[in-house]
Amino acid sequence: MSERLNAIIENHIRKEPGARCLWWKGAWRSRSDFGGLADACTDTLRSAGFRKGQRLALLMPNSPMVPALALAAWRLGGILCPLNEKSGRTSLIRTLSLLDPFAVVVSEEVRRDGAGLLEELGRPIVVCSPEGPPPAFSAAPTRADSEDLAVIFSTSGTTGMPKAVPITHGNLIDNCRACMTGLDGLGPDSVLLNVLPNFHAFGFTVGTILPFFIDGAQAIVPGFMPPQNTLRAIREAPADVLLLVPTMLGFLTALLERSGQRLHGVRLLVTGGDRYNEHMDPRVREAFGVGVLEGYGITECSPVMAVNRNETVRRLGTVGTPLRGFEIQLRTESGTLAEGDEGILWVRGPSVTSGYYRAPELNRERFDDGWFNTGDYVRIEDGNIRILDRMTDIVIVGGFNVYPQEVEAILSAHPAVQTAVVVGTPNDISGEVPKAFVLRKPEAEVSEPELVRYCKERLAHYKVPRKVEFVESLPLSSTGKVLRRVLRERERTGEKHEGERRKISVQEATHDSKA
Numbered sequence: 001m002s003e004r005l006n007a008i009i010e011n012h013i014r015k016e017p018g019a020r021c022l023w024w025k026g027a028w029r030s031r032s033d034f035g036g037l038a039d040a041c042t043d044t045l046r047s048a049g050f051r052k053g054q055r056l057a058l059l060m061p062n063s064p065m066v067p068a069l070a071l072a073a074w075r076l077g078g079i080l081c082p083l084n085e086k087s088g089r090t091s092l093i094r095t096l097s098l099l100d101p102f103a104v105v106v107s108e109e110v111r112r113d114g115a116g117l118l119e120e121l122g123r124p125i126v127v128c129s130p131e132g133p134p135p136a137f138s139a140a141p142t143r144a145d146s147e148d149l150a151v152i153f154s155t156s157g158t159t160g161m162p163k164a165v166p167i168t169h170g171n172l173i174d175n176c177r178a179c180m181t182g183l184d185g186l187g188p189d190s191v192l193l194n195v196l197p198n199f200h201a202f203g204f205t206v207g208t209i210l211p212f213f214i215d216g217a218q219a220i221v222p223g224f225m226p227p228q229n230t231l232r233a234i235r236e237a238p239a240d241v242l243l244l245v246p247t248m249l250g251f252l253t254a255l256l257e258r259s260g261q262r263l264h265g266v267r268l269l270v271t272g273g274d275r276y277n278e279h280m281d282p283r284v285r286e287a288f289g290v291g292v293l294e295g296y297g298i299t300e301c302s303p304v305m306a307v308n309r310n311e312t313v314r315r316l317g318t319v320g321t322p323l324r325g326f327e328i329q330l331r332t333e334s335g336t337l338a339e340g341d342e343g344i345l346w347v348r349g350p351s352v353t354s355g356y357y358r359a360p361e362l363n364r365e366r367f368d369d370g371w372f373n374t375g376d377y378v379r380i381e382d383g384n385i386r387i388l389d390r391m392t393d394i395v396i397v398g399g400f401n402v403y404p405q406e407v408e409a410i411l412s413a414h415p416a417v418q419t420a421v422v423v424g425t426p427n428d429i430s431g432e433v434p435k436a437f438v439l440r441k442p443e444a445e446v447s448e449p450e451l452v453r454y455c456k457e458r459l460a461h462y463k464v465p466r467k468v469e470f471v472e473s474l475p476l477s478s479t480g481k482v483l484r485r486v487l488r489e490r491e492r493t494g495e496k497h498e499g500e501r502r503k504i505s506v507q508e509a510t511h512d513s514k515a
Helices: 005-013 031-048 065-075 089-099 108-113 171-182 200-215 228-238 248-261 278-286 362-364 405-412 448-456 484-493
Strands: 020-024 027-030 054-058 080-081 103-106 125-126 151-153 165-168 189-192 219-220 242-245 269-271 291-297 304-307 328-333 342-348 372-381 384-390 395-397 400-402 417-427 431-440 465-471
Touching: 005 031, 005 171, 005 200, 005 248, 005 372, 020 031, 031 065, 031 103, 054 065, 054 089, 054 431, 065 080, 080 242, 089 165, 103 108, 108 125, 108 400, 125 342, 125 372, 151 171, 151 242, 165 171, 171 200, 189 200, 189 228, 200 219, 200 242, 200 304, 228 248, 242 248, 248 269, 248 278, 328 372, 342 417, 362 372, 395 417, 395 431, 405 431, 405 448, 417 484, 448 465
Parallel strands: 020 219, 054 080, 054 103, 080 151, 103 125, 189 219, 189 242, 242 269, 269 291, 431 465
Antiparallel strands: 020 027, 151 165, 291 304, 328 342, 342 372, 372 384, 395 400, 417 431
16 A cells, blocks of 8 residues: 555654644643544544545634544545635535535534535534544445545635645655755754645645654644734744745734844744745844745645745745656647746646546646646746746736736835735727736825836836726735735726725635645
């Protein structure tokens, strides 16, 4: 039988039972404590009739129950399906119907907020505390999948339509080991911050599972907001390897700056899931004592595909070099190999899923003889990958490609701009023109004509935003990534921008496939 995650985790538990394993709400739990919780979860699932190939859905915040239920499900040959309770009623029902889970384990909060929703499924709803174990229940068996599957992630991608991505034990094992060799400084003394949502591949693979591989530990935080709680956890645990999306990093940096404080003891600061504004790096280094190591991943790759391995070799503005085991190709939109160092990124390797869950048409569109189309337009610079844009995000102005990230980088360099997002808006003459949505820094003043002039001095004329709209907030995914498609849709329909009247939240809207 091929190697399985449960065997690796159990070996970790047995190796040093008294060593710290999980930090949770101010206290450390040992490996033995965690093993006991996983044993109780295993007994409950076995008694309920959970068998090989069955799927266990999970709608819970980060907590000790997440890795414990994962280990229990894997011991019994089953599959964990972590879901986002905030993905919306229609999306959640559609996803759960596709997955056809044996049962759905939820927190009391999810049960209360979703009263009546989950009952539509006709499957057992198991309400469980974050500390567990789950109460006894029983369920009728459902159709079985291969016991090689470990996790099925549900992702909306850039379209907003849910997709299910099956990840095998082999995929996850390969990706964790590739992270160990591709990122310097991880080891038995490392304490990883586990605050990214568990339904997101970055949070699950790197925050929850990787600590077991390196014989390290993890500090579990239920959710990022309010950021003061996350900062307190980093200090109290303390966590020395921080895994964050750029929006979270921005919140923490601003919080430290306002208080005049600085974090000590942070050894690694890794970001992914969205573009890191390299102009923030001096501020981040001052607040955290280290610079950012930007990486890149996508759910279909389990998810980490590239990273800057250390501060010595990092190249700001890129996501580093591919992890070992990944092959890459650059192709044109028509699918032929691109000439030169720019093109659509296709990847292949043992971390890459073999296809979407029960979606043959989508598989034909995105997979080609083992190669996967990431949908990202990139440039290779001395082996480092620079993400230029999602293909769906590129603005085409009179036949010329405009990469929003390039325009956003210019706008973000302006001293009055905190965040800038650029999308294409319809134009009768040129097809599309760029429009910028700008968050100003607190108490900063800048006008639309000023920013347009600023861009004209630094960009080709077709790249300059034709309009700048100042907003108080932006629509974000549950991992803090700006939802460009929402801005594009609002422009298309002429709707008012709800972002102007809504506070930024890292737990809003549907999540996306980028890790």
